[in-house]
Amino acid sequence: xxxxxxxxxxxxxxxxxxxxxxxxxxxxxxxxxxxxxxxxxxxxxxxxxxxxxxxxxxxxxxxxxxxxxxxxxxxxxxxxxxxxxxxxxxxxxxxxxxxxxxxxxxxxxxxxxxxxxxxxxxxxxxxxxxxxxxxxxxxxxxxxxxxxxxxxxxxxxxxxxxxxxxxxxxxxxxxxxxxxxxxxxxxxxxxxxxxxxxxxxxxxxxxxxxxxxxxxxxxxxxxxxxxxxxxxxxxxxxxxxxxxxxxxxxxxxxxxxxxxxxxxxxxxxxxxxxxxxxxxxxxxxxxxxxxxxxxxxxxxxxxxxxxxxxxxxxxxxxxxxxxxxxxxxx
Amino acid sequence: xxxxxxxxxxxxxxxxxxxxxxxxxxxxxxxxxxxxxxxxxxxxxxxxxxxxxxxxxxxxxxxxxxxxxxxxxxxxxxxxxxxxxxxxxxxxxxxxxxxxxxxxxxxxxxxxxxxxxxxxxxxxxxxxxxxxxxxxxxxxxxxxxxxxxxxxxxxxxxxxxxxxxxxxxxxxxxxxxxxxxxxxxxxxxxxxxxxxxxxxxxxxxxxxxxxxxxxxxxxxxxxxxxxxxxxxxxxxxxxxxxxxxxxxxxxxxxxxxxxxxxxxxxxxxxxxxxxxxxxxxxxxxxxxxxxxxxxxxxxxxxxxxxxxxxxxxxxxxxxxxxxxxxxxxx
Numbered sequence: 001x002x003x004x005x006x007x008x009x010x011x012x013x014x015x016x017x018x019x020x021x022x023x024x025x026x027x028x029x030x031x032x033x034x035x036x037x038x039x040x041x042x043x044x045x046x047x048x049x050x051x052x053x054x055x056x057x058x059x060x061x062x063x064x065x066x067x068x069x070x071x072x073x074x075x076x077x078x079x080x081x082x083x084x085x086x087x088x089x090x091x092x093x094x095x096x097x098x099x100x101x102x103x104x105x106x107x108x109x110x111x112x113x114x115x116x117x118x119x120x121x122x123x124x125x126x127x128x129x130x131x132x133x134x135x136x137x138x139x140x141x142x143x144x145x146x147x148x149x150x151x152x153x154x155x156x157x158x159x160x161x162x163x164x165x166x167x168x169x170x171x172x173x174x175x176x177x178x179x180x181x182x183x184x185x186x187x188x189x190x191x192x193x194x195x196x197x198x199x200x201x202x203x204x205x206x207x208x209x210x211x212x213x214x215x216x217x218x219x220x221x222x223x224x225x226x227x228x229x230x231x232x233x234x235x236x237x238x239x240x241x242x243x244x245x246x247x248x249x250x251x252x253x254x255x256x257x258x259x260x261x262x263x264x265x266x267x268x269x270x271x272x273x274x275x276x277x278x279x280x281x282x283x284x285x286x287x288x289x290x291x292x293x294x295x296x297x298x299x300x301x302x303x304x305x306x307x308x309x310x311x312x313x314x315x316x317x318x319x320x321x322x323x324x325x326x327x328x329x330x
Numbered sequence: 331x332x333x334x335x336x337x338x339x340x341x342x343x344x345x346x347x348x349x350x351x352x353x354x355x356x357x358x359x360x361x362x363x364x365x366x367x368x369x370x371x372x373x374x375x376x377x378x379x380x381x382x383x384x385x386x387x388x389x390x391x392x393x394x395x396x397x398x399x400x401x402x403x404x405x406x407x408x409x410x411x412x413x414x415x416x417x418x419x420x421x422x423x424x425x426x427x428x429x430x431x432x433x434x435x436x437x438x439x440x441x442x443x444x445x446x447x448x449x450x451x452x453x454x455x456x457x458x459x460x461x462x463x464x465x466x467x468x469x470x471x472x473x474x475x476x477x478x479x480x481x482x483x484x485x486x487x488x489x490x491x492x493x494x495x496x497x498x499x500x501x502x503x504x505x506x507x508x509x510x511x512x513x514x515x516x517x518x519x520x521x522x523x524x525x526x527x528x529x530x531x532x533x534x535x536x537x538x539x540x541x542x543x544x545x546x547x548x549x550x551x552x553x554x555x556x557x558x559x560x561x562x563x564x565x566x567x568x569x570x571x572x573x574x575x576x577x578x579x580x581x582x583x584x585x586x587x588x589x590x591x592x593x594x595x596x597x598x599x600x601x602x603x604x605x606x607x608x609x610x611x612x613x614x615x616x617x618x619x620x621x622x623x624x625x626x627x628x629x630x631x632x633x634x635x636x637x638x639x640x641x642x643x644x645x646x647x648x649x650x651x652x653x654x655x656x657x658x659x660x
Contacts (some may be wrong), residue, residue, distance in 0.1 A: 066384060141579045186564070196582045200392060207582025208538065211634060217578060219571045226601040228578050241549045244556050248469045250580060252526045252537025271556040
């Protein structure tokens with residue numbers, strides 16, 4: 001999650017109602033919510049090339065690895081990452097049991113919803129808050145808590161559950177690639193427990209194909225039973241240069257295709273497209289004020305500048321949500 | 331890998347030629363190399379119960395997780411773990427480029443094959459040796475090096491490649507469980523890169539379903555490209571109490587069934603069988619002098635004492651290689 005790394009100011013995102021777009025006629029089109037523009041053609045061409053048996057570009061199914069960032073690539077991340085909204089709600093729920101928090105300016109600001117002070121505390125402050133909010137639980141409790149929160153929390157702008165604000169074109173892309181023998185992985189800067197709590201149901205991606213940032217886990221005995229609890233200390237930040245490390249450590253193969261939307265995905269796209277043979281890097285650009293948000297260089301939540309500047313030289317595809325997607329939300 | 335944890339003395343294992351056992355008639359038996367004894371019946375019964383739709387014991391395919399230790403559970407580990415033989419060969423190959431090693435008693439002993447001194451150095455010494463032997467490579471180089479070594483190395487007792495010394499009954503078990511909707515994972519104390527270098531070909535298990543001990547990875551730029559290299563420092567020991575942590579961190583679900591053979595698997599079996607509903611823990615006992623090895627309480631390579639003592643109380647199955655397997659090697 002970029003919030004763990006960067007200071008930033010929340011953008012006020014205007015409330016735009018979802019424009020109901022009828023789904024394109026499906027027919028034989030595996031990507032009906034993608035308009036027939038250059039990015040779709042390039043992706044279809046890439047998938048055809050690496051799956052064409054008997055050709056030099058053929059890649060065996062075992063090596064067809066596709067990686068996807070989550071926040072801003074598969075679902076909304078503005079005005080704040082859903083996981084950070086979750087952590088703030090958890091802090092509020094836990095405040096009574098932690099009276100000492102009131103003595104600390106950072107926690108007091110978070111509990112009061114003073115986002116300016118919170119974000120001014122930098123990545124160290126954000127890590128402390130998220131660590132405190134989500135520590136102490138077993139992995140199973142963490143999943144239940146996150147699922148319970150997701151079942152009732154609403155995006156502040158659209159009043160919809162976050163899991164309804166996933167991008168339909170990307171859901172189609174996940175299915176399209178899996179149908180062609182790809183294994184799909186999420187490689188998120190967000191906390192892995194949170195993403196795993198909905199990835200199977202929403203994206204069809206099992207937890208062991210989700211890589212993310214982690215807090216340390218402690219193993220101890222409780223009533224004679226193995227008890228795993230999450231500590232407040234960060235173990236691994238799966239963002240920026242951490243993403244290739246997370247991929248190598250957990251997947252063990254270099255991806256063929258990578259989708260991202262921010263500078264935190266730069267190294268993942270770089271690592272992917274520097275592999276031998278044909279590879280593909282794709283950047284999603286948030287440029288649709290009417291149907292989603294517009295943000296790019298001037299935000300700290302999903303900032304896209306360095307990767308966008310590098311895209312032409314590195315031959316990364318740039319997808320415009322406004323021009324290349326006929327429909328945005330699932 | 332237990333070697334990273336424990337001091338020990340290598341056992342001299344006598345050279346017993348493989349006794350050619352004709353494979354049992356396959357027919358409808360999914361486990362033809364398992365004799366019709368109590369462990370096989372219990373495993374078949376367990377698999378039938380958790381896959382019986384419409385019954386209270388039914389477990390959805392998404393939650394059918396099976397975990398397997400590697401050394402001594404899926405392939406031979408005596409007289410020394412194959413990965414340690416690999417590390418010693420690498421050290422010898424690298425000695426000329428590292429003249430300072432000759433000044434260090436530990437490295438000098440390793441290069442001279444003085445296993446007594448090496449093992450007397452304890453887990454710290456062994457970690458230093460393995461770290462030095464396998465550091466500096468990219469994940470892709472590590473895989474190629476391990477594969478090249480496995481292609482020519484021979485087990486010292488049988489003169490066969492290590493990958494030929496996998497247990498046929500366990501290969502059948504992996505296939506049997508996968509055919510019933512289980513996801514199969516290796517949870518090894520060994521280094522993850524080494525196990526991944528052959529797991530797909532030999533066990534049908536892709537690298538992202540292999541969890542193991544890790545050395546730190548460093549990400550840097552080399553000629554402007556992302557360059558991941560393994561450092562000599564240990565990052566995570568996936569043995570003993572580390573196994574539940576590795577499972578939670580990488581799989582994200584508690585297993586339904588766990589197979590192990592040593593005290594390093596105790597916590598993995600404990601964590602598995604303490605889950606709600608029906609679970610199964612299985613220990614493989616090395617008690618066949620003629621067809622494999624006999625070792626149990628008095629060895630440091632795959633020691634089995636605490637877990638065996640706990641088995642009756644915890645209702646873990648104990649499988650005798652001698653009595654319950656009609657065939658040992660694949």
